[in-house]
Amino acid sequence: MKFDKDIIIGMEIHVELDTDTKLFCSCPTKAEVPNTATCEVCLGMPGSKPVVNKKAIEYALKLAMALNCSIAPELIFSRKVYFYPDMSKNYQITQYEMPLGSRGFIELAEGKRIGITRVHLEEDPASLTHQGSMETSPFVLVDYNRSGRPLCEIVTEPEIYSPQEARDFMKQLITILQSLKIFNIKTRIIKADANVSVKESGYIRAEIKNITGFKEIERALIYEIERQKKEVLEGRKIIQETRGWEAGLGITKSLRSKETEEDYGYIFDPDLVAVDITKEMVDKTKKELPELPNQKLKRYVEKLKINATDAHVISSDFVLSEMFDRLINAKVDASLSADWIRRELPRVANYNKKEVEDLLSGKFEERFIEIIELLGTKKITPVIAKDLLNKLADGRLKESPKKYVEKEKLTAVSDSSEIKKFCEEAIKENPKAVDDYKKGESNALNFLIGQVMRKSKGKASADEVKKIIEKII
Ligand SMILES: [Zn+2]
Numbered sequence: 001m002k003f004d005k006d007i008i009i010g011m012e013i014h015v016e017l018d019t020d021t022k023l024f025c026s027c028p029t030k031a032e033v034p035n036t037a038t039c040e041v042c043l044g045m046p047g048s049k050p051v052v053n054k055k056a057i058e059y060a061l062k063l064a065m066a067l068n069c070s071i072a073p074e075l076i077f078s079r080k081v082y083f084y085p086d087m088s089k090n091y092q093i094t095q096y097e098m099p100l101g102s103r104g105f106i107e108l109a110e111g112k113r114i115g116i117t118r119v120h121l122e123e124d125p126a127s128l129t130h131q132g133s134m135e136t137s138p139f140v141l142v143d144y145n146r147s148g149r150p151l152c153e154i155v156t157e158p159e160i161y162s163p164q165e166a167r168d169f170m171k172q173l174i175t176i177l178q179s180l181k182i183f184n185i186k187t188r189i190i191k192a193d194a195n196v197s198v199k200e201s202g203y204i205r206a207e208i209k210n211i212t213g214f215k216e217i218e219r220a221l222i223y224e225i226e227r228q229k230k231e232v233l234e235g236r237k238i239i240q241e242t243r244g245w246e247a248g249l250g251i252t253k254s255l256r257s258k259e260t261e262e263d264y265g266y267i268f269d270p271d272l273v274a275v276d277i278t279k280e281m282v283d284k285t286k287k288e289l290p291e292l293p294n295q296k297l298k299r300y301v302e303k304l305k306i307n308a309t310d311a312h313v314i315s316s317d318f319v320l321s322e323m324f325d326r327l328i329n330a331k332v333d334a335s336l337s338a339d340w341i342r343r344e345l346p347r348v349a350n351y352n353k354k355e356v357e358d359l360l361s362g363k364f365e366e367r368f369i370e371i372i373e374l375l376g377t378k379k380i381t382p383v384i385a386k387d388l389l390n391k392l393a394d395g396r397l398k399e400s401p402k403k404y405v406e407k408e409k410l411t412a413v414s415d416s417s418e419i420k421k422f423c424e425e426a427i428k429e430n431p432k433a434v435d436d437y438k439k440g441e442s443n444a445l446n447f448l449i450g451q452v453m454r455k456s457k458g459k460a461s462a463d464e465v466k467k468i469i470e471k472i473i
Pocket of ligand 1: 025039041043148
């Protein structure tokens, strides 16, 4: 392949599918005590026969179709042969010659398409635990609970040109996985390997293994790109190798010179019969696909007319977009909803040192919607609404905002004669500010508005107060 960009990145992502049982046996995918969720199949005992999990096929098919892939007519599994304690059979069951999905793409929120080379199903190996570091540990602990859990591997074309783009790609992929309801970000694992090279070295690539989380991917790539450029600048040669990302130290470390796929002996798995991917299966899956992030983006901008930046941010975050759609279903004004989801929710989350999604538990969502409803119908002012949200976020508001507003008499003052009375008082009490305003100081007007807002305890609308003061003076 001929490259001309400064940085070339390709990614391989492993996603743990959210099924109850493993890929080829009925062992549960969740277990607390090591080596308790195992059987003769996932331990690789002689004579045991794997049977493929239908749910996993269904999930993988959903993903391949959501990533715009061509779908293989059959699901065929191969054995990837290697010797290592994490694979008791001495081979991993995966797909090689004919992946379930191929030649797809993901469209980033900004419109750029990243090609998807392939999407395939495979089993997870067991997990290994070392004491201290891998080099010095006197032993290795093996937990076969993980062995045989269903993974989807997604491989991209080398069409990602910056660490930021890699991060956007991961974020978009995670949002798609969440929309499809085949991945649980809290309980399942998503890991990325990134192939990265720079122009300066003539594009000799290093593969960085096992990066978790979409924020880490950007960090790891920024470090690795700088490292490669520095090596070349200082006259050293870049070698093709596999490196590990040490998140704690913020560096990548050489693991081994890179093996190629051909180094593994692949053979078709004779124990697994090919599963036909029928037209009925494809049609049914197509029908069941939910609205995906880019379709949401289009709807938000074209139908709901919210501004493009807000639409981007909300549609590419599963939690925010779910919340936003609930507000829209409750018939709350779209722009107002977008504004509050985009700005006010992150503000209170930040203030309480939480993530937005940590706020959205129990009655929070329901009460948040009520606050926006009250605000949207002008029953309360923005000042009161913000105060209510603060109280809701830190746990001081323990009841329905509607009831609370009634009880505490926080309803917006809509009677202009009452507001007028407050304005007249403020003008009378602050002759200097009135003078300053007449001399052309605009701050003086803000001061007077502030005085009225205080008198009304935030229940008057600032716009209306401004109009009335201007009229009186
Ligand atoms: Zn098992």
